[in-house]
Amino acid sequence: MSALALPLVRALIDLDTPARLSEDLLARCAADPASRAIAVNRRGELALAAPTSIIAPLAGRTPLAYLGRHADAPLVLLDATEGNDVRNLREIGLDLPGDQAALAAVAVALRQWQADAHCVACGHESELIHSGWVFRCPACGAERYPRTDPCIIVAVTDDADRLLLARAAHFAYPRASVLAGYVEPGESLEAAVVREVFEEAGVHVHDVTYRGSQPWPFPHSLMCAFTARTSGMPTPVIDGEEIVEAAFYTRDEVRTRIAEGTLQLPSGISVASALVTDWLEESA
Ligand SMILES: [Zn+2]
Secondary structure, eight states: OOOOOOGGGSSOOOOOGGGGGOTTHHHHHHHOTTOEEEEEOTTOOEEOSBTTBOEEEOTTOOOSEEEEEETTEEEEEEEOOTTSOEEOHHHHTTTSOHHHHHHHHHHHHHHHHHTOOBOTTTOOBOEEEGGGTEEEOTTTOOEEOOOOEEEEEEEEEOTTOOEEEEEETTSOTTBOBOEEEEOOTTOOHHHHHHHHHHHHHOOOOEEEEEEEEEEETTTTEEEEEEEEEOSSOOOOOOOSSSEEEEEEEOHHHHHHHHHHTSOBOOOTTOHHHHHHHHHHHHTO
């Protein structure tokens, strides 16, 4: 089984986390002429520095968070301003170099988390500490850390090696994808796969196999990719509310339907795209 080609985790990045605890780190970054920045607005949109780059000189501006060291210089998060040419990570993720795509996911997730400074305990405006990675409330002392919601996404195949594709109610026809859903409290990733597939398609799965993970900072999910098998050639049972269409397809059927315009597969930086592409190319 080959590794999934996940666009936002093409490169491993080092966020230099121990350095965050230094109280004057952001001030030192601001004073360092070598410092560089990724600018993101509160909606999570990235400022372009060049057509395929989001890293620009910090130029003395005030950083929001420390993102580690990149190309031997400090890298920080910055607030994008009105004049910036901003793009969604979904649009530009594939065009960025691998390390920048991975850093962009961190910057987009962190900036959106920082956008709400209210203390969850008392409602007071909190202050950022740990170089932008923790909120502390000056009124009650409560601390708040960035959160990440785990989601599972799964390519289910039957005994004929057909792939289960479903159209969610919010998908425009003819778009379809593999099944996905949030992990519930107290649930393992594997149990979430089994539950989601049965809930959404009425299909029992086994051989749940982990294939990789990718951050999905829209605004704070972590997509955990799996493959799973079902026995026989079952007919999916859908609720008609959340999922409006679901069926198993052979590779030939998928290609024919795409050519006819009766099926549109996920694309871009999504894990769904990586899973479907992986299945399509498996026996190509
Ligand atoms: Zn508080």
